[in-house]
Amino acid sequence: xxxxxxxxxxxxxxxxxxxxxxxxxxxxxxxxxxxxxxxxxxxxxxxxxxxxxxxxxxxxxxxxxxxxxxxxxxxxxxxxxxxxxxxxxxxxxxxxxxxxxxxxxxxxxxxxxxxxxxxxxxxxxxxxxxxxxxxxxxxxxxxxxxxxxxxxxxxxxxxxxxxxxxxxxxxxxxxxxxxxxxxxxxxxxxxxxxxxxxxxxxxxxxxxxxxxxxxxxxxxxxxxxxxxxxxxxxxxxxxxxxxxxxxxxxxxxxxxxxxxxxxxxxxxxxxxxxxxxxxxxxxxxxxxxxxxxxxxxxxxxxxxxxxxxxxxxxxxxxxxxxxxxxxxxxxxxxxxxxxxxxxxxxxxxxxxxxxxxxxxxxxxxxxxxxxxxxxxxxxxxxxxxxxxxxxxxxxxxxxxxxxxxxxxxxxxxxxxxxxxxxxxxxxxxxxxxxxxxxxxxxxxxxxxxxxxxxxxxxxxxxxxxxxxxxxxxxxxxxxxxxxxxxxxxxxxxxxxxxxxxxxxxxxxxxxxxxxxxxxxxxxxxxxxxxxxxxxxxxxxxxxxxxxxxxxxxxxxxxxxxxxxxxxxxxxxxxxxxxxxxxxxxxxxxxxxxxxxxxxxxxxxxxxxxxxxxxxxxxxxxxxxxxxxxxxxxxxx
Ligand code: 7RM
Numbered sequence: 001x002x003x004x005x006x007x008x009x010x011x012x013x014x015x016x017x018x019x020x021x022x023x024x025x026x027x028x029x030x031x032x033x034x035x036x037x038x039x040x041x042x043x044x045x046x047x048x049x050x051x052x053x054x055x056x057x058x059x060x061x062x063x064x065x066x067x068x069x070x071x072x073x074x075x076x077x078x079x080x081x082x083x084x085x086x087x088x089x090x091x092x093x094x095x096x097x098x099x100x101x102x103x104x105x106x107x108x109x110x111x112x113x114x115x116x117x118x119x120x121x122x123x124x125x126x127x128x129x130x131x132x133x134x135x136x137x138x139x140x141x142x143x144x145x146x147x148x149x150x151x152x153x154x155x156x157x158x159x160x161x162x163x164x165x166x167x168x169x170x171x172x173x174x175x176x177x178x179x180x181x182x183x184x185x186x187x188x189x190x191x192x193x194x195x196x197x198x199x200x201x202x203x204x205x206x207x208x209x210x211x212x213x214x215x216x217x218x219x220x221x222x223x224x225x226x227x228x229x230x231x232x233x234x235x236x237x238x239x240x241x242x243x244x245x246x247x248x249x250x251x252x253x254x255x256x257x258x259x260x261x262x263x264x265x266x267x268x269x270x271x272x273x274x275x276x277x278x279x280x281x282x283x284x285x286x287x288x289x290x291x292x293x294x295x296x297x298x299x300x301x302x303x304x305x306x307x308x309x310x311x312x313x314x315x316x317x318x319x320x321x322x323x324x325x326x327x328x329x330x331x332x333x334x335x336x337x338x339x340x341x342x343x344x345x346x347x348x349x350x351x352x353x354x355x356x357x358x359x360x361x362x363x364x365x366x367x368x369x370x371x372x373x374x375x376x377x378x379x380x381x382x383x384x385x386x387x388x389x390x391x392x393x394x395x396x397x398x399x400x401x402x403x404x405x406x407x408x409x410x411x412x413x414x415x416x417x418x419x420x421x422x423x424x425x426x427x428x429x430x431x432x433x434x435x436x437x438x439x440x441x442x443x444x445x446x447x448x449x450x451x452x453x454x455x456x457x458x459x460x461x462x463x464x465x466x467x468x469x470x471x472x473x474x475x476x477x478x479x480x481x482x483x484x485x486x487x488x489x490x491x492x493x494x495x496x497x498x499x500x501x502x503x504x505x506x507x508x509x510x511x512x513x514x515x516x517x518x519x520x521x522x523x524x525x526x527x528x529x530x531x532x533x534x535x536x537x538x539x540x541x542x543x544x545x546x547x548x549x550x551x552x553x554x555x556x557x558x559x560x561x562x563x564x565x566x567x568x569x570x571x572x573x574x575x576x577x578x579x580x581x582x583x584x585x586x587x588x589x590x591x592x593x594x595x596x597x598x599x600x601x602x603x604x605x606x607x608x609x610x611x612x613x614x615x616x617x618x619x620x621x622x623x624x625x626x627x628x629x630x631x632x633x634x635x636x
Contacts, residue, residue, distance in 0.1 A: 004034050006277045006428070012415050019429040020455070026429065027056070027458060031269050035308075036071050037062050038238050041265075047456045049483065052476045055242050056266035056458045063236035064245060064268045065142040068307035069102045070236075080312045083286065084131050085331055087178035087318035093335070096131060098310070101138075104131070104227075106234035108139035111226045115202040117170055119144030119237050122247065124168035124200075126150045126159060126190060128177035129317045132206045132223075133293050134303050136172050141245060144237035148247045148259070151294025151595055152177055153184070155619030156192035158257075163197045166247050166259055166465045170202050172223075176209030180322035187213040241265035247465050248296055250402040251594070251620065258474070259465030260402050268308060270406035270459025274427055275305025278396055279368055280413045285338040286365070288314035290328065290346060295596055296402040297372055300459075301341060305406070320346055326357030329388075333361040340388070341370035341398075344380050345597025351383040352530055352553055358387050368413050370396045373596040375499055375517060377524050381420040399423035399499050401485065403475065405459030408432070409497050422498045431455040434491055435479050442491075450503055451489040452482035488515065505601065507536035507544050512579050516601075519546070522575035523568055528552050533591050534582070535605045545583040547608045549591060549630070561587075584608075586634055590626040592618070603627060607634050 003015050003026070019026040024044040032040070042059030072079070077099040084094040096104070117123060123145045127133040133149070140147040150162050152173075163171065171194070177184045187205060191214060194200050203220040205213065215222070239245075245264045249257040281287060287306055291297035293315075306313035314335060320328050328350065332340060350358075369389050371381075376397055385395055394413035400406060408430050409423040410416075416425050426432050434442040434449030442449045460483070464471040478484040488500040501517035508514070516534040523532040530551045536544035550568070569581045592600045606615055612631055618624050 003030055003428075004273065004276065006412060006415055009415055012412065012425075012428075015428050016426070020431055023429060023455065027269070030273065031057060031265070031458075034272070035062070035268060036067050041241060045456060049456075049476050049481050052472055054456045054460060054462055056263065056269075056456070057241040060241040060265055061238050062241065062265055062268070063142065063144075063239055064264055064304065064308075065105065065138050066236050067268060067272075068138060068304065069098065069105060072098045072310045073102060076310050079310065081307060082131060082134060083312060083314040083335055085314060085316045085318075085335070087180070087322070089323065089327070089330065094131065101135070103232035104135050105138040105142060106232050107227045107230040108132070108135050109142040109234040110230040111204065111223065112136075112139055112145060112170065113143060113234075114226070114230070115170055115204070117143060117145050119239075120146065120243075121170070122146045122148055122166045122168045124148050124150060124159075124163050124171045126152050126154075126171060126173045126186060127206065128152050128174055128179075128186070128208060129292055129315055130174070130206065130208055131315065132172075132174070134315065137246075137293065137299075137303055138307075142234060142236055144239055144243065146244045146246055148249070149294050149299070150249070151292055152186055153179075153292075153294075153595065153620075153622070155617065156189045157617060158620050159189065160193035160196040162249050162257065162259070163193065163200065165249075165257070167199060168197075169199055170204070171200055172204045172206070174206040174208040175213045176211040178209060178317060180319045183209050183211060185211060185213075187211075191216075239264045242462070244462075246299065248299060248402055250296075258467075258470065260461040261463045261465050262405055262459070263462055266458030266460070267405050268304070270457060271300040271305040272308035274406040275301060275311070276309050277412055277415075278398060278407050278410050278427070279339040279341070279370065281306070281309055281311050281339065283310075285367070286312050286314060286335050287339040287341075288316070288331070288335070288337045289341040289370075290316060290320070291341070291343070291372075292595060296405070297341075297596070300406050320350060324357060325350055325353035326361065329358050329361040329363060332363050332366060336365040338365055339368045339370065340366055341372065343373040343597045344371055344376040345373065345593060347371070347376070347380045347384050348531060351380060351387075355387065363388060363390065366390075366393050368396065369393045370398055372398045372400070374598055375501060376421060377521055378420045379524060385420075394418050397421075397423050399487075399497070403461045404457070405461060408453070408457075409499070419496060422492070422496050424496045426497070429457050432489075432497065433482065434489060435482070439479055445491050445495055446493045448488065448490040448500065450479070451485045451487045451497075451499070452479050453485065454482050507534070507546065509536070509539075509544050509546060509579060510542045514546070514576075514580055518576060519572060519580050522572045522580075523548065523550065525575070526564075526568055526571055528554070528564065529568070531591055533599045533601060533604055535601055535608055537584075537608050539583070546580065547584045547586070548582040549586050549588050549604055551588055551590060586630070588626070588630050588633060590623055590629075592624075592626055592630070593622045594620065595622050604630070607631055610635060
């Protein structure tokens, strides 16, 4: 038990050392003492990064939902497991106790079974952020079905590609989804998608928006009456440790999405342990992660991590801008949120709005703030720290990936001090290394390199669905015997890690390797600049020249035009050098982004290079409408 809670820097040092010096003993004890197993394992770890093959707790049997639900019924049956905050603040929020969640999951599990879902089958979940989303995730896990959650903002094409890739036969969806003052017709999107998915035999529909929908006879069912009739008891399916728990798609920079496959036992251990410590969750706390369950942050830190720890986790259906840009802060006040976890893109968006929208809310319940998804720039970090945390909440800048399953590098409140723009130190059991371009490990500090992990950790993805070769090529072929993250990192003279961004975001100008991130950081220091993205365009002399897309804090200042461009280039010259000056600057009102706030550079690159006939799928963007605006500005 002792190693489960990390409470001081001494704890961290001691436990970290144990975890890397005697990893098998360490994980053996941690897993044995803190989870419920149906059967103990025969071996803690079998691994070979060359194949690659990674198996944790082999021979063990368990069900993750027994750990998320059943075991809390003894002491926490009436504790709130999920607080549901609807899109519309006038609609009442809902508190779901552990006992009630248990019954609702069991009912859902029984409905899935009645539609023929069996252990190992894949179930596609395409639902808005309503309780049924978490419930169906857990229902799949309970009966051993592999869930594949697809973010309910994705287009029909994105959806059908994902349904077909892992051959789902069942789809869970809703009539529609509320987003701000809009309704998105999810069922219609499913209908379109399913024209390309003939194998889908049942579609289960949650009624949320009461919009009119078409029900295909013999295939589509309203779920409510099925749930009402179902039994509230459902035994667990006993799973082997390495049985897949879920598939989650993550887009590569190009091409087809990768279905990352996560395991049952290792994922459970990793998501639970990181949640408890990185957010320093205490028993009465209210925890809120603003992500969508459609991406890994929601899987690990809305559903599994919190519920494994018997926490209260808040699910928000809506958007940060509705009914106004104070919505997040209103929710923090209303539910007395203690830990708040969001993305830099949200922070920057909200920082652009009037500070009154923050200050009119009582945020004194907050204890810990988190950030995830991309590097957080210093300005956003400071705004978050001062205005939201009131200088008293540690900020955890958590670096990790869909592939890693749980947080890998992060500070820990009152344990590892935070430092602006730094993720800081590896979590227990994580062994990050920096590699140079020749494949050698960089041993000294105050150095930058490619970020790799040299030893397995329990929650790492085991393969890409149906494409183990791609798994090997993408993550285990760049560096010998190491997992390559695709990110670059700087390590300072104290050994703290600062993630610098994807290493493929590098542009060679006149023979100089320029990372886009530091240039963007320099630009963002200008007090009128909100965000920027740099891409390269071919240039006769320099090889590439730099093209900057910039959004401003106030639209009116765009009239400053030429003089502002000059100031921006002066900043770059000062911070990086004249070599990094931008040849072209386009002021735009927004940048094309994925849900998690990652700029889709592919699109910006194609527009700057006049390749707009072939932009690829833009429907997975958060703001697809911005693409037309940018095209018309750049190619006027
Ligand atoms: C959790 C998530 C993974 C990529 C990763 C990084 C970037 C994520 C941070 C970050 C700097 C952070 N999964 N990234 N967190 N960069 N600091 N704290 O985002 O699969 O969607 O993305 O996101 O490039 O490789 S993800």
